[in-house]
Amino acid sequence: MRTDTIDQFASSLAAADVACTRVEAAEFSAALDDVVDAPAVGVPLGIDGVSLDDTAVELPPTPRLLREAETGVTRVHGIVDHGSFVIQADAAGTEPVSLYPRTHVGVVRASDLHADVEETASWLGEEFDAGRDAAVLATGASATADMGELVHGVHGPQSVHAVVVTDR
Amino acid sequence: MSADRERKAAKIRHLLETEGDAVFENTTHVNAGRYETNSHRDDIDELRDAARAIKEDAIERLPELVETVKESVEANGGEVYVADDAADANRYITEVTESKGAETLAKSKSMTTEEIDVNDALADAGVDVTETDLGEFVVQVADEAPSHLVGPAFHKSTEDIAELFNAHFDPDEPFETAEDLTQFARDHVGEKIVDADVGMTGANFVFAESGTVALVTNEGNARKCAVTPDTHVAVAGIEKLIPSVDDFPPFAELIARAAGGQDIATYLSLLSPPVDSPVVDFDEPDEPLDASTDDREFHLVLLDNGRTEMREDDDLRETLYCIRCGACANSCANFQHVGGHAFGGETYTGGIATGWEAGVHGLDSAAEFNDLCTGCSRCVDACPVKIDIPWINTVVRDRINRGADAEFDWLVEGLTPDADPGGVDLQKRLFGNFGTLAKLGSATAPVSNWLADWGPTRAVMERVAGVDRRRDLPEFQRETLVDWFEARDPLPAAGDADREVVLYPDAYTNYVLVDRGKAAVRTLEALGVDVAVAPCHESGRAPLSQGMIATARENAERVADSLDPHLDSGRDVVVVEPSDLAAFRREYEHLLDDDRAERLAEHSYEVMEYVYGLLENGADADLLASGGEVAFHSHCQQRTLDVDVYTEAVFERLGYDVVTSDVECCGMAGSFGYKSEYYELSVDVGETLADQFEAQDVAQRELVASGASCHEQLGSLLPQASTHPVELVAPE
Numbered sequence: 048m049r050t051d052t053i054d055q056f057a058s059s060l061a062a063a064d065v066a067c068t069r070v071e072a073a074e075f076s077a078a079l080d081d082v083v084d085a086p087a088v089g090v091p092l093g094i095d096g097v098s099l100d101d102t103a104v105e106l107p108p109t110p111r112l113l114r115e116a117e118t119g120v121t122r123v124h125g126i127v128d129h130g131s132f133v134i135q136a137d138a139a140g141t142e143p144v145s146l147y148p149r150t151h152v153g154v155v156r157a158s159d160l161h162a163d164v165e166e167t168a169s170w171l172g173e174e175f176d177a178g179r180d181a182a183v184l185a186t187g188a189s190a191t192a193d194m195g196e197l198v199h200g201v202h203g204p205q206s207v208h209a210v211v212v213t214d215r
Numbered sequence: 216m217s218a219d220r221e222r223k224a225a226k227i228r229h230l231l232e233t234e235g236d237a238v239f240e241n242t243t244h245v246n247a248g249r250y251e252t253n254s255h256r257d258d259i260d261e262l263r264d265a266a267r268a269i270k271e272d273a274i275e276r277l278p279e280l281v282e283t284v285k286e287s288v289e290a291n292g293g294e295v296y297v298a299d300d301a302a303d304a305n306r307y308i309t310e311v312t313e314s315k316g317a318e319t320l321a322k323s324k325s326m327t328t329e330e331i332d333v334n335d336a337l338a339d340a341g342v343d344v345t346e347t348d349l350g351e352f353v354v355q356v357a358d359e360a361p362s363h364l365v366g367p368a369f370h371k372s373t374e375d376i377a378e379l380f381n382a383h384f385d386p387d388e389p390f391e392t393a394e395d396l397t398q399f400a401r402d403h404v405g406e407k408i409v410d411a412d413v414g415m416t417g418a419n420f421v422f423a424e425s426g427t428v429a430l431v432t433n434e435g436n437a438r439k440c441a442v443t444p445d446t447h448v449a450v451a452g453i454e455k456l457i458p459s460v461d462d463f464p465p466f467a468e469l470i471a472r473a474a475g476g477q478d479i480a481t482y483l484s485l486l487s488p489p490v491d492s493p494v495v496d497f498d499e500p501d502e503p504l505d506a507s508t509d510d511r512e513f514h515l516v517l518l519d520n521g522r523t524e525m526r527e528d529d530d531l532r533e534t535l536y537c538i539r540c541g542a543c544a545n546s547c548a549n550f551q552h553v554g555g556h557a558f559g560g561e562t563y564t565g566g567i568a569t570g571w572e573a574g575v576h577g578l579d580s581a582a583e584f585n586d587l588c589t590g591c592s593r594c595v596d597a598c599p600v601k602i603d604i605p606w607i608n609t610v611v612r613d614r615i616n617r618g619a620d621a622e623f624d625w626l627v628e629g630l631t632p633d634a635d636p637g638g639v640d641l642q643k644r645l646f647g648n649f650g651t652l653a654k655l656g657s658a659t660a661p662v663s664n665w666l667a668d669w670g671p672t673r674a675v676m677e678r679v680a681g682v683d684r685r686r687d688l689p690e691f692q693r694e695t696l697v698d699w700f701e702a703r704d705p706l707p708a709a710g711d712a713d714r715e716v717v718l719y720p721d722a723y724t725n726y727v728l729v730d731r732g733k734a735a736v737r738t739l740e741a742l743g744v745d746v747a748v749a750p751c752h753e754s755g756r757a758p759l760s761q762g763m764i765a766t767a768r769e770n771a772e773r774v775a776d777s778l779d780p781h782l783d784s785g786r787d788v789v790v791v792e793p794s795d796l797a798a799f800r801r802e803y804e805h806l807l808d809d810d811r812a813e814r815l816a817e818h819s820y821e822v823m824e825y826v827y828g829l830l831e832n833g834a835d836a837d838l839l840a841s842g843g844e845v846a847f848h849s850h851c852q853q854r855t856l857d858v859d860v861y862t863e864a865v866f867e868r869l870g871y872d873v874v875t876s877d878v879e880c881c882g883m884a885g886s887f888g889y890k891s892e893y894y895e896l897s898v899d900v901g902e903t904l905a906d907q908f909e910a911q912d913v914a915q916r917e918l919v920a921s922g923a924s925c926h927e928q929l930g931s932l933l934p935q936a937s938t939h940p941v942e943l944v945a946p947e
């Protein structure tokens with residue numbers, strides 16, 4: 048069941064041009080370093096048994112890191128049918144870390160995948176009630192066609208990568 | 216041509232030359248994208264219903280939602296200001312910037328801030344404003360107004376922008392590609408965001424219960440503007456309020472599909488400011504971000520500016536449901552060719568602009584471009600919240616008519632005994648009373664045709680009534696369909712018919728394109744139907760298209776009076792002209808009592824739709840003419856009613872090989888293409904259709920078109936003549 052969900056998520060991500068790496072918690076640090084281009088900046092992930100401590104990612108974020116980092120790493124939730132991230136803004140700086148660097152790597156627990164926008168909205172409703180009332184549904188890389196043709200990488204990241212922690 | 220018509224024609228000619236190609240490219244691209252993405256889901260109509268219901272409810276409860284959002288935003292630590300009008304909003308906003316000592320402000324895309332011209336107010340207050348949406352940035356650099364709700368620079372090609380930026384920024388290496396331009400603009404604007412003292416955004420939606428602002432973008436600029444500086448001002452019309460985040464899903468699914476054919480926008484930000492995200496102070500580059508020391512401020516400016524009155528106006532209220540996706544512009548053939556600098560008012564562009572401009576800036580702003588809506592109704596299917604955009608255009612046109620001066624009235628008072636008041640423009644009266652003219656023309660044919668074609672007559676018609684000389688006029692037939700029908704014996708097959716219909720003869724079918732009416736009668740009778748023909752009364756379509764609602768209502772009542780006895784006796788109504796069927800099915804609900812309108816709508820059929828039904832129910836297809844190669848252009852309103860498919864199905868059933876057009880409208884649109892100020896635009900739109908057919912190599916095919924206008928337009932653009940589909944399949 049869960050594998051199915053992750054497969055679907057991965058295929059929606061692919062449609063949005065987002066790469067997907069699957070990893071078990073125990074292998075997370077090594078796998079993340081493979082995905083991340085240094086310099087990288089991150090915020091604590093808050094996932095049991097998964098941490099950025101033994102990785103190349105620097106914390107806490109500073110304005111200089113935001114400007115200079117190639118990669119920003121944050122936790123996200125996922126929306127399966129659109130391959131979207133749900134980025135919950137917080138005091139640690141998840142929002143700017145997911146926004147400023149060239150690449151955003153979103154780390155998502157398999158148990159944090161929501162089937163569709165409808166399910167996401169009802170979960171978010173509870174989160175909002177609990178005071179976590181800012182979230183960005185982000186699908187793929189930032190883009191514009193304002194100069195006459197589609198170009199990726201505008202004010203948000205130019206590329207996006209998902210790391211799914213399959214046993215969490 | 217009158218001076219005003221000449222001015223309009225010149226403006227359109229200029230825009231066709233300078234901006235038409237870029238607008239066409241951009242709008243048709245996103246319009247095709249909308250069809251494509253919508254085709255992958257089968258619940259689009261349910262989502263549209265859901266979105267519409269949420270907006271209806273929200274506008275109904277608006278005063279209560281304003282109170283709710285005040286409480287929730289204040290509980291979050293922000294401020295709400297309800298501004299009566301633009302000046303009030305600008306005063307509040309500049310007070311905020313002054314209190315912060317702000318010198319710079321980075322702003323994300325927002326039509327509502329365009330509506331109040333906040334940039335000018337901020338400039339006067341000494342604040343340097345940067346537009347961070349790249350399309351808005353282009354327009355800001357060019358010092359122009361946005362030409363589209365979603366794509367402000369849709370009127371510019373890559374080359375145009377490169378030329379503009381090369382002249383303005385004088386780079387070491389001149390910019391050439393979209394990639395160069397995007398990178399430059401991103402970096403330039405990115406620096407402005409980093410330096411900004413205040414971030415300003417609009418809001419696509421505001422959730423009252425949690426005080427949440429929803430921002431939809433692909434570029435990510437709204438995210439940066441909202442969270443980078445410590446002060447965030449969001450400006451939104453009061454109509455953006457919806458109750459809660461629970462109501463968000465249908466909009467999240469629809470808005471990007473409608474706008475540009477994306478499944479979902481890249482970024483849907485739901486922020487309940489002041490946000491918890493730490494302020495990013497680039498002047499202290501090595502200080503770790505620390506939200507605990509931040510002093511964030513948030514101001515939500517809710518703009519009324521006429522919206523409360525719109526809410527109380529039964530005809531304009533729907534405008535407030537608009538989510539500003541731009542689909543009504545993209546799906547509009549006229550807009551595709553000329554863009555928002557013609558098809559728009561002070562702020563808003565496209566089909567719904569008439570409603571917005573009438574509501575927020577007044578009738579004069581709407582009057583300037585309202586006639587560019589031909590009522591083709593293609594936007595009706597495109598609108599994610601199911602707004603009846605053509606009706607809003609009609610109502611506003613009616614109001615404009617009523618405000619006009621009664622200059623030439625004496626000229627038409629006798630000829631056009633309509634129910635609309637003095638003051639209606641002569642051109643409008645002429646076209647609005649087409650039925651009466653056609654009757655007169657037919658009675659005096661062929662003299663009327665000679666006279667109408669006579670040079671001096673055309674010159675007068677052009678000068679006084681704006682009927683363009685370059686158009687052929689309809690040729691009236693001396694023997695009308697009704698006369699012909701009365702003088703003949705029905706086919707023997709009709710005698711033992713178990714189906715009975717009444718054919719509605721519109722003015723074109725009765726007086727001009729009589730053959731299509733005869734073909735309809737023959738076809739129906741051959742398939743075993745007993746046919747009666749109703750008297751020819753104008754359906755109301757012609758006056759409606761001129762905004763003459765009182766006349767249209769009178770027409771509708773007369774038509775209903777003549778058809779009611781037939782409906783009472785169980786006859787179905789068969790209609791040849793799609794625009795009249797559309798009147799019965801769509802507009803009569805505004806003109807007649809509900810029951811009457813509903814019954815007529817339910818029992819009316821387009822002729823090929825009816826033929827399809829007969830064949831499906833066992834009628835013998837062998838009785839009809841079969842086989843051959845056809846190029847088919849269906850009619851805009853027919854497509855909106857989803858009736859075009861029946862013509863294609865009948866052709867297929869009868870073994871025809873068919874190619875079809877897929878333009879939104881032929882550009883003729885009833886009287887539109889005759890009007891001297893719009894003739895060139897009409898031809899430009901028509902050429903897209905002609906090009907499409909020529910590309911499909913239709914020279915050897917039978918050309919068929921469902922609408923009388925389409926028939927005339929095609930006749931003027933392609934060498935071969937066209938007929939109505941029923942003329943092709945009718946037995947000899």
Ligand code: SF4
Pocket residue numbers: 364473536537538539540541542543544566567594597598599600601602604
């Ligand atoms: S009227 Fe409908 S289609 Fe037009 S911009 Fe508004 S929501 Fe979109």
